[in-house]
Amino acid sequence: xxxxxxxxxxxxxxxxxxxxxxxxxxxxxxxxxxxxxxxxxxxxxxxxxxxxxxxxxxxxxxxxxxxxxxxxxxxxxxxxxxxxxxxxxxxxxxxxxxxxxxxxxxxxxxxxxxxxxxxxxxxxxxxxxxxxxxxxxxxxxxxxxxxxxxxxxxxxxxxxxxxxxxxxxxxxxxxxxxxxxxxxxxxxxxxxxxxxxxxxxxxxxxxxxxxxxxxxxxxxxxxxxxxxxxxxxxxxxxxxxxxxxxxxxxxxxxxxxxxxxxxxxxxxxxxxxxxxxxxxxxxxxxxxxxxxxxxxxxxxxxxxxxxxxxxxxxxxxxxxxxxxxxxxxxxxxxxxxxxxxxxxxxxxxxxxxxxxxxxxxxxxxxxxxxxxxxxxxxxxxxxxxxxxxxxxxxxxxxxxxxxxxxxxxxxxxxxxxxxxxxxxxxxxxxxxxxxxxxxxxxxxxxxxxxxxxxxxxxxxxxxxxxxxxxxxxxxxxxxxxxxxxxxxxxxxxxxxxxxxxxxxxxxxxxxxxxxxxxxxxxxxxxxxxxxxxxxxxxxxxxxxxxxxxxxxxxxxxxxxxxxxxxxxxxxxxxxxxxxxxxxxxxxxxxxxxxxxxxxxxxxxxxxxxxxxxxxxxxxxxxxxxxxxxxxxxxxxxxxxxxxxxxxxxxxxxxxxxxxxxxxxxxxxxxxxxxxxxxxxxxxxxxxxxxxxxxxxxxxxxxxxxxxxxxx
Amino acid sequence: xxxxxxxxxxxxxxxxxxxxxxxxxxxxxxxxxxxxxxxxxxxxxxxxxxxxxxxxxxxxxxxxxxxxxxxxxxxxxxxxxxxxxxxxxxxxxxxxxxxxxxxxxxxxxxxxxxxxxxxxxxxxxxxxxxxxxxxxxxxxxxxxxxxxxxxxxxxxxx
Numbered sequence: 067x068x069x070x071x072x073x074x075x076x077x078x079x080x081x082x083x084x085x086x087x088x089x090x091x092x093x094x095x096x097x098x099x100x101x102x103x104x105x106x107x108x109x110x111x112x113x114x115x116x117x118x119x120x121x122x123x124x125x126x127x128x129x130x131x132x133x134x135x136x137x138x139x140x141x142x143x144x145x146x147x148x149x150x151x152x153x154x155x156x157x158x159x160x161x162x163x164x165x166x167x168x169x170x171x172x173x174x175x176x177x178x179x180x181x182x183x184x185x186x187x188x189x190x191x192x193x194x195x196x197x198x199x200x201x202x203x204x205x206x207x208x209x210x211x212x213x214x215x216x217x218x219x220x221x222x223x224x225x226x227x228x229x230x231x232x233x234x235x236x237x238x239x240x241x242x243x244x245x246x247x248x249x250x251x252x253x254x255x256x257x258x259x260x261x262x263x264x265x266x267x268x269x270x271x272x273x274x275x276x277x278x279x280x281x282x283x284x285x286x287x288x289x290x291x292x293x294x295x296x297x298x299x300x301x302x303x304x305x306x307x308x309x310x311x312x313x314x315x316x317x318x319x320x321x322x323x324x325x326x327x328x329x330x331x332x333x334x335x336x337x338x339x340x341x342x343x344x345x346x347x348x349x350x351x352x353x354x355x356x357x358x359x360x361x362x363x364x365x366x367x368x369x370x371x372x373x374x375x376x377x378x379x380x381x382x383x384x385x386x387x388x389x390x391x392x393x394x395x396x397x398x399x400x401x402x403x404x405x406x407x408x409x410x411x412x413x414x415x416x417x418x419x420x421x422x423x424x425x426x427x428x429x430x431x432x433x434x435x436x437x438x439x440x441x442x443x444x445x446x447x448x449x450x451x452x453x454x455x456x457x458x459x460x461x462x463x464x465x466x467x468x469x470x471x472x473x474x475x476x477x478x479x480x481x482x483x484x485x486x487x488x489x490x491x492x493x494x495x496x497x498x499x500x501x502x503x504x505x506x507x508x509x510x511x512x513x514x515x516x517x518x519x520x521x522x523x524x525x526x527x528x529x530x531x532x533x534x535x536x537x538x539x540x541x542x543x544x545x546x547x548x549x550x551x552x553x554x555x556x557x558x559x560x561x562x563x564x565x566x567x568x569x570x571x572x573x574x575x576x577x578x579x580x581x582x583x584x585x586x587x588x589x590x591x592x593x594x595x596x597x598x599x600x601x602x603x604x605x606x607x608x609x610x611x612x613x614x615x616x617x618x619x620x621x622x623x624x625x626x627x628x629x630x631x632x633x634x635x636x637x638x639x640x641x642x643x644x645x646x647x648x649x650x651x652x653x654x655x656x657x658x659x660x661x662x663x664x665x666x667x668x669x670x671x672x673x674x675x676x677x678x679x680x681x682x683x684x685x686x687x688x689x690x691x692x693x694x695x696x697x698x699x700x701x702x703x704x705x706x707x708x709x710x711x712x713x714x715x716x717x718x719x720x721x722x723x724x725x726x727x728x729x730x731x732x733x734x735x736x737x738x739x740x741x742x743x744x745x746x747x748x749x750x751x752x753x754x755x756x757x758x759x760x761x762x763x764x765x766x767x768x769x770x771x772x773x774x775x776x777x
Numbered sequence: 778x779x780x781x782x783x784x785x786x787x788x789x790x791x792x793x794x795x796x797x798x799x800x801x802x803x804x805x806x807x808x809x810x811x812x813x814x815x816x817x818x819x820x821x822x823x824x825x826x827x828x829x830x831x832x833x834x835x836x837x838x839x840x841x842x843x844x845x846x847x848x849x850x851x852x853x854x855x856x857x858x859x860x861x862x863x864x865x866x867x868x869x870x871x872x873x874x875x876x877x878x879x880x881x882x883x884x885x886x887x888x889x890x891x892x893x894x895x896x897x898x899x900x901x902x903x904x905x906x907x908x909x910x911x912x913x914x915x916x917x918x919x920x921x922x923x924x925x926x927x928x929x930x931x932x933x934x935x
Contacts, residue, residue: 143877143914276870279878280862282813282853286879289812341803411817411825411913412879460815460879461913492818679873683915709822709911717904720917 087243088127088204090250091176092197124176125154125197127205131225131240133158133165135194138178138435139186140170141275142410142459142466143683144739145676146186148274152672153191156266157198157259159222160239162274170431170456172438180433182464182565184638184737187672191735192258199258200250208242261670261731270675275458285457287430288415288489295417295485296325297340298478299347301333302497305702306561307357317349327481334478336486344491361560362700366504367402373558374506374527377546381535389521389542393512395588399581401509402764403529403573403747405559405697406502406690407706408566409714412460414498415489418475420445425452425479429472430459437469441476452476463687464565465499493707501697502566503552503559505529507577511540517589519600526574528554533571533744536578537636539602560702567684568740571637572691572747576765579633579748583624583755592621593632593752605667605730609643610634612726613665617645624756629660631753633745638737640668641728644685644745646721648753655773657693657754659719664742665726669733678725681742685723688746689715696766782846787855797843801835802826804842805852813853813882817911824910827883827890828852834890836909853882856889865889865927874923876914884910888924897928 126134135154141147147167155162168174170181178190202222209227210217213235221230228236261268278284303310310333315326318335324346325336335350337343361369390396416429418441425447431437434454442452459466471488478486490498506527512520519540526534531547549555552569553562586596594614601607613619613632622628629650634643644664648657664681671677694713698705706712747765755761760775780797783790786809795804805811805828814837817825821836828837829851856863865885868874875881884907891898891906898906903924912920 143875145876272870273873273875275878276873276875277862279875279881280853280866280869280885281857282811282882284878285812286815288816289806291810339799339803339807341799409913410877410879411823411911412815412877413817458878461877463913489816492820675873679876679916679919682918683876686915686917687913708818708820710820714911714913715915715917716911717907717917717921720904720921723918 087129088201088246088248089124090197090201090204091124092193092200125194125201127158127201127239127243129240129244131160131164131238131243133160134168135165136168136175137190137194138170138172138175139181139190140432140434140456140459142181142432142462144186145273145673145679148271149187149672149676150191150194151274152266152271153195154198156264157195158202160225162266162271164225170434171453172434172455173453177435180436180467182432182467184640184740187735188639188737191672195258204248204250205239205242208246209237212237212242267672268670268674270673273676279458286412286415286460287417287428287457288412288487290417290428290457290487292417292419292485295487296336296338296482297343298334298336298475298486298488299343300474300488300494301347301350301352302494303354305354305356307359307702308354310352311355312353314351317351318346321346321349325482327478329477329481332474332477334474336478336482340487340489356701358701359560360701363404363696363698366560367506370504370528370558371506373555375549375555377525377548378550380531380545380547382544384521384542386521386523386542386544389540390512392514393520394515395585396510396512397581397584397588398510399584399763401507401573401577401580403505403576404695404765405504405563405699406566406695407496407499407697407712408463408465409495409499409712410461410463410465413490413492413495414466414471415487416472416475417485417487418472418479419485420476420480423447423451425476426455427452427472427476428455428457429469429475430462430466431456431469431472432459432462432464432466433469436467437472440469440473444473445476445480463567464569467564468498468500468562470498492709496706496708496712497704500562500564502569503528503530503554503563505570505573507574509577509581511581511585513585513589517591517596517599519585524578526570528558529570529573532569533574533635533637537603537606538582538600540600560699561704567687568637568744571635571744572688573765575633575635575744576747576751579635579745580751580761580763583752584761587624587755590623593624594619595621597632597634605641606634606636606643609641609665609667609728612728613643613645613663616665616724616726617663619645625759626756629753629757631749631751631756633748633752635741635744637741637744640666640736640738640741642666642741642745644742644749646749646753648750648757650754650757650772650776655769655771655776657750657767657772659689659721659750659753661722662749663724663726664745665728666742667728667730668738668741669730669736671727672735674727677727677738680738681725682723684740684742685746686715686720688743689719689750692747692750692766694766694768696768780843782842784845784847785849787851793842795842797841799842800838801828801840801842801845801850802837805837811852811854815879815883817880822909822911823880824887825880825883827886827910829886829890829893832890832893834887851886853886856885863889864930865892865924868923868927868930869920872919872923872926874916874919876916880910880912884912884920888927891924892928892931896931898924900925
């Protein structure tokens with residue numbers, strides 16, 4: 067239950083301790099630079115630290131033959147502890163169960179910017195694979211020397227190198243590593259296997275973290291215990307923008323064992339028991355000056371449009387005026403998408419220990435290296451004196467990137483002289499959450515007499531631009547993005563906003579695919595047929611047809627009253643098309659999604675079952691932003707404090723979900739954790755229209771909104 | 778003033794000297810060192826803290842310790858017997874019925890409570906039985922599948 071309380075080794079000590087073994091370090095500057103560019107929509111306003119100068123991935127083959135991969139990525143449910151292990155096992159020719167992954171420890175693992183953007187497999191996977199390929203080359207060389215055979219005669223398989231002509235002549239990896247100390251540093255480019263040679267990659271394997279997680283043994287940040295630790299309850303303002311005016315802690319101080327810490331703007335109640343700290347906290351009297359923004363969840367869109375930044379053209383071709391002239395029917399609509407919370411079931415938590423000039427923080431975070439830098443700055447230590455360790459993370463979805471709880475725990479531990487754990491209450495979690503920004507998309511479009519799109523003019527406000535660009539074969543088009551980051555310019559959003567699973571794309575896809583359906587309806591053409599008629603991209607045509615085949619889609623003039631909807635999108639290099647069947651519960655306005663088919667082309671699939679799991683997760687989670695999730699707020703107050711008012715999908719919502727992984731082994735692995743969530747809002751909106759003839763232009767399509775629209 | 782409270786925890790007698798008004802969840806997670814039950818909401822909405830009390834699922838974030846006096850409490854840590862996983866635990870693993878895993882202990886305990894009351898539930902009964910357990914990752918289809926598989930494997934016994 068406790069983390070090891072003996073002093074933790076430094077990286078140098080750690081590497082020295084690996085007396086024997088083969089270590090391979092890989093530096094992948096090019097890939098990291100690519101990741102940095104893709105991170106144009108970085109999840110927070112922080113300054114990105116410089117790219118690492120040493121290395122980005124390393125692996126070790128130990129004297130016991132076990133293989134360990136080290137990565138600054140973290141496991142938050144997406145399953146990369148398994149898929150990265152598969153990549154290593156395959157390239158190195160070892161059984162999967164002899165591979166260990168060490169993740170998210172800033173002392174032991176190479177620098178990493180953070181786990182987001184569906185980039186682990188796309189960008190880190192190749193680094194790990196290159197390291198493994200190099201390690202195998204070293205092993206084969208060593209084996210050639212040990213066995214006195216030419217390298218060409220040797221085969222590596224299941225952790226053993228043997229003579230292909232006389233299999234009894236063999237030596238294990240462990241024996242090869244014994245007593246050795248071999249380090250290799252290489253740049254990207256070691257020759258890795260071709261897809262056809264894979265034996266572990268591409269096969270479904272059970273999650274490797276399963277046993278720990280079903281027994282309760284898996285530790286999360288709030289499960290960490292240290293001798294003498296205190297639990298903190300941190301004072302937070304009642305509203306964003308409020309400032310502390312007066313504070314009376316007298317009554318709280320009466321509780322036995324209570325300590326109050328006030329460190330500038332940070333006020334906290336500390337106790338050896340978390341519930342006692344929380345109870346004493348209620349006795350604190352705090353007065354705040356409230357700002358009074360006048361903004362709430364009803365008037366926010368007017369405000370956002372009023373202060374919107376100018377658009378930057380992200381894509382254009384042809385001539386919109388010419389397109390409008392040729393169009394026989396024109397359409398214009400504004401689509402709204404509400405603020406949405408991340409609500410991982412694990413609230414933000416951290417345990418910090420500050421001893422002299424060294425600090426260790428166990429934190430639930432998606433970016434341990436940023437957390438390290440933030441903690442170091444907050445408590446006045448150099449970054450190398452701070453170690454952040456990320457245990458299992460209980461869901462994050464883009465929301466665990468700000469690390470306020472880690473900084474609080476470290477400041478309080480320093481002030482109290484004892485280890486301190488901070489675990490946010492659910493209300494605190496809602497309050498501090500950097501919500502998915504509310505976004506607006508304005509679309510003008512037109513079709514010609516043949517049902518072909520003649521022009522397309524799309525303005526993305528606050529969506530950050532991801533997924534804003536359309537992919538139909540429309541000769542005259544323009545896409546403008548107003549505000550390319552998710553934080554919005556100062557004075558726009560009344561609280562922090564940031565990345566949320568496939569940031570921006572869900573709203574942009576909702577707008578685009580709703581508009582496409584509107585045109586199909588006006589043209590009297592089946593929505594699938596309309597899309598195929600207007601698409602030239604063979605990958606998209608293929609996924610749409612794959613979804614249609616699985617679904618058993620039969621064409622009909624919309625609205626068909628069958629409650630069927632389709633939508634497609636591109637996200638993180640992956641193509642996705644989905645179809646749904648819905649029904650509207652009469653009188654209640656409740657939309658019940660009965661069945662979903664989702665087809666996805668994500669390039670090489672490392673763990674098919676893992677990929678299907680991510681698709682199902684996207685569909686289920688996506689039903690929330692589609693049907694119920696919306697942050698309620700007024701004058702900087704976040705009115706949602708728990709699941710009673712902020713409704714996330716329940717078991718009773720579960721549709722039958724079928725996933726089709728469209729084979730594309732010519733393409734390297736693409737994103738898997740996010741793409742399928744982008745289509746859910748549009749697919750359900752289109753199905754709702756197909757069922758009722760009514761189109762909703764605002765998410766979520768809550769029962770109240772559906773009732774009002776149907777009335 | 779601490780109360781003296783005895784109960785059975787995972788098959789063993791336990792004697793506690795704690796304020797009886799404290800919620801079971803925090804006593805489990807601190808004094809008793811069992812962190813399998815999780816805090817998720819504190820208001821019995823999410824089910825991450827679910828344990829069994831006398832065989833029935835209970836939100837331990839709401840239950841006062843004194844109300845567990847003399848009763849049989851089972852947490853996720855109590856399911857594995859002699860290194861052998863409970864059929865539900867095995868089924869959750871075999872069906873990949875988890876992602877981040879944070880809701881998993883509560884999910885399994887709620888499922889066990891459900892099977893205690895209804896050893897051969899239909900798919901719909903499983904979904905209804907877990908309505909008060911939230912999963913944010915979207916592992917729902919696999920959780921339902923795992924529970925049905927475990928029920929079949931347990932042959933109608935709980």
